[in-house]
Amino acid sequence: MISQNSIAQVFETARVEEVIGDFVQLKKSGSNFKGLSPFSEERTPSFMVSPVKQIWKDFSTGKGGNAVTFLMEHEHFTYPEAIKYLAKKYNIEIEETERTDEEKQKADKRESLYLVSEYANEYFQKILHKTDKGKAIGLSYFKERGFTDETIKKFQLGYALDEWQAFTDEALKNGYNIEFLEGTGLTIVKPDKHFDRFKGRVMFPIHSMSGRILGFGGRILGNDKKAAKYLNSPESEIYHKSKILYGLYFAKQTIAKEDNCYLVEGYTDVIQMYQRGITNVVSSSGTALTSEQIRLIKRLTNNITVLFDGDAAGMRASIRGIDLILEQGMNVRVCTFPDGEDPDSFSKNNSLKEVQDYLTENSKDFIQFKASLLFEDSKNDPIKKAETIRDIVNSIAKIPDQIKKEVYIQACARIMDISESVLFSTLAQITKKENQEANKNYKQEQKAFDVVRTEPKQVSKVNIQYELERKIIEILLLYGNKTEKFEDLVLKEDETSGDLVLEPVVHEAKVFEKVYLDLQEDEMQFTDDDFKTLYYSIVDNLNQNEDFSAKDFINNLDQKMAPLVTSILMDDEKYNLHDWERNNIVPKEKSHSVPQLVSQTILSLRCYLIDQKVSAFKEETLSPDADLKSVMENVKDYVGLKMLLSRKLGKVVGS
Incomplete structure (x- = not known):
């Protein structure tokens, strides 16, 4: 139990705009702040934070509260966990009694999965730093990659022993339930036995935006060709890989400050760039980029720079992610590294200034990148060139903003040496086709529900x-x-x-x-x-x-x-979302x-x-x-x- 004195101190110190600012990009709006809702998909801000009242309100979902309530809603914290998170953020010492085994068992399922994950993270770090095998195998690997002790500790890297039940047996001995060990995917349970999922691998813990451990990525160090090089935690109640970005917990403040996010492919790319001093970097952890992951970044910035290695085949496979970024109304640039280099190796072998200069000089607008990538295959073939142009226009069609669309069409016309009118005509055809398809799908969905004819709903009267x-x-x-x-x-x-x-x-x-x-x-x-x-x-x-x-x-x-x-x-604050004063309409106080x-x-x-x-x-x-x-x-x-x-x-x- 946390003492009332500690709780009061947390509430007295915590600033709601600072707490929420770690998760949502907030912009000043009069005496308040506004931003995109972290609870719904929207393109115009409906999320308000009041520093004076120390509360927030999300008008798109109706949710609201103080700093603690936000953490409970957004991070699914329990009340004590939210208090502890704020205490850690503001360096407040918490007075509490230690949890008994009985209290651990009474914790609900979701909290138990978090507890198990936190325990596993501590266990893997202890094996890495405190055991001979951990030092000789795991720590040696990280050192060979060029990671410093400070970086290894910051990213909480660890090692899983090359033994079938080492972690599971230790967790059971410490009172953790096999149900939750299986629920996190850390333990694989069979009818007659159980064993560790991660065995003989270096461990990369995956954090939520608030720093909670959601799952793990493990890299094998042996030469077993049958085993996957990288192995991730399976989907669970707390870990959904399509909604998580590796490194976002460490990068979120710099992303908001720099107003740009570098997107890379792997764990070591993130860590090596961060160690070099490029700290606004995240990774999709080897999975295909998703809309949910892009929206996580959009809360903090509207600008993404995608970093690719020199592998042309890999770049083509990743182009789909660029279209997804454009669909979210974001600005996207692309930077490729020289052949044989990737973000990890390039950051390791160059100084901070050299890396920064390279990124600045070689980051291209997505149209320039796409045109140069596809043009090489089609420059001597008119049919392939036409397909390339259509491919670029397809990407432009994903952009919601009409002005941006027109600017990009003009840029494409210059680069590909084709008339704007043809491109605008092609864009109109693509847009028309997409609208027809959307309408068709909508009608089919409505038809599925249109089984019984019902009377029109009466408008409910105001109470x-x-x-x-x-x-x-x-x-x-x-x-x-x-x-x-x-x-x-x-x-x-x-x-x-x-x-x-x-x-x-x-x-x-x-x-x-x-x-x-x-x-x-x-x-x-x-x-x-x-x-x-x-x-x-x-x-x-x-x-x-x-x-x-x-x-x-x-x-x-x-x-x-x-x-x-x-x-x-906060009801009256929603009028501030529309900037009435700019139109000479001033609501009466x-x-x-x-x-x-x-x-x-x-x-x-x-x-x-x-x-x-x-x-x-x-x-x-x-x-x-x-x-x-x-x-x-x-x-x-x-x-x-x-x-x-x-x-x-x-x-x-x-x-």
């Missing part, structure tokens, strides 16, 4: 009471502790005409006291259970704490309620008229409740046992009260 109760919670969170001058309207007889008129009476009070007393006057009860819980919790906090802040309230709130509170607080907002909300709620009451009385008149005289008197009284409240509301709104 007025829900919205007004929500507004009261918002008022209390934002302004509850503010002292304001409230103008109450009281019925008095006009001395001249004798008519009853509304006269203003001004008094000073805290916002939460005004709200509480007005609602008590009507004995109003919240109909939404969550709002009811929040209301009494906020009022209790405001009563006891003169320094009440929404940030502290959220931090101490049950994490299940945090998204609701965040949603309430609610804080400019808090007393008016409070009075308007309370009066609106009271009018609504009266309408509900009158409707209930009308229902009573349908009963044969109803006391019609009494019911009508009640209706008359409530209608009179509604008229009075409506007059007050009219004056509040119009003031």
Whole structure:
């Protein structure tokens, strides 16, 4: 268990914009930050972070909360794991009691898989550094590759003994369950035996963006031709290779800072370049590049430079990845190394300046690269040249931005010595064909569901009471502790005409006291259970704490309620996503008229409740046992009260 003192220290120190900035590229937007949602596929930002309120809101999915909630949502941390992650990030010492074996067994499956993976990572490092075989075989290999001790420790490289059950037996001895050893793929379980998946291999742990161990890559060192040179962990509940980039945990901050990401093929390419000083580098770890991997990079930068070795056949096989990058609306450049060189060897054999200069001078726009690569095969063959041009136009068709498309068509026309009009015509044909195909697929999908004809859906009505109760919670969170001058309207007889008129009476009070007393006057009860819980919790906090802040309230709130509170607080921020001020539209700040907002909300709620009451009385008149005289008197009284409240509301709104 983590002590409350440690938790409070973490919340006090952690900055939500810094924490989220490690995972999402954030750009300043007024007093807030905005970026692309890490929870959905989008091209325009709908993700907002408020440094003032220390909360975030994703308008594309409805998720929201504080720094801890973000880590729980994005990295699937448990609450204690999120606290520990933040403590590590901000160098805060955590006070806690050690987990017992019983507590380990009670951990849920997903957390257990992480625990096993973390244990395996520590075990493989210990074998590498602390055993004779590890030093003689594993450490020697890494040294031969030119890796320094600092690099080996940073990337947490390890070694698996060339024995069938060494790791599994040690893990079982330390209380780890065979179910989870099998679940991570570290142990292969047969009916009559079990054995290690990784045997006699140097180990490359694969980290999530937050540094958690998800799986491993293992390289064989022997000459066994039957065994795969590289072996990766199998897919599991925590490891999905198509959604992970090797090295992203170490590279993410530099990628955002440099606004560019170098994409290479293998583990050693990443490590060698990082060691040389090129730290904004990641790898797809030998798998074909996927859209999910590209979107991970897009959160941090819009620019990718793909690095290929001198193998032309390998380059052609990788061109598909460039089209995927273009589809995501990203800018892509390509750099190839001299024959016989790859990012690993080139970084090892050249200085940092030489590597940087080479990358700068030899990085080509994707059209120049594709044209030069394909042109060699087709320069003396008109038919092949035509196919090459069509291939390039196919890539341009993947780009979502129309302006970029036109610029690239112009560049292609110059490079391939062909008229722009022909290329634009070809582009239009390709686009038309793709649209027709998309429409055809859409209709087929719809047809599959169109089995039963259903009546058109009725548009659901707005729940007025829900919205007004929500507004009261918002008022209390934002302004509850503010002292304001409230103008109450009281019925008095006009001395001249004798008519009853509304006269203003001004008094000073805290916002939460005004709200509480007005609602008590009507004995109003919240109909939404969550709002009811929040209301009494906020009022209790405001009563006891003169320094009440929404940030502290959220931090101490049950994490299940945090998204609701965040949603309430951040609703107005979504208008900042559209840059209204640039179009000379400036939304009015609610804080400019808090007393008016409070009075308007309370009066609106009271009018609504009266309408509900009158409707209930009308229902009573349908009963044969109803006391019609009494019911009508009640209706008359409530209608009179509604008229009075409506007059007050009219004056509040119009003031």
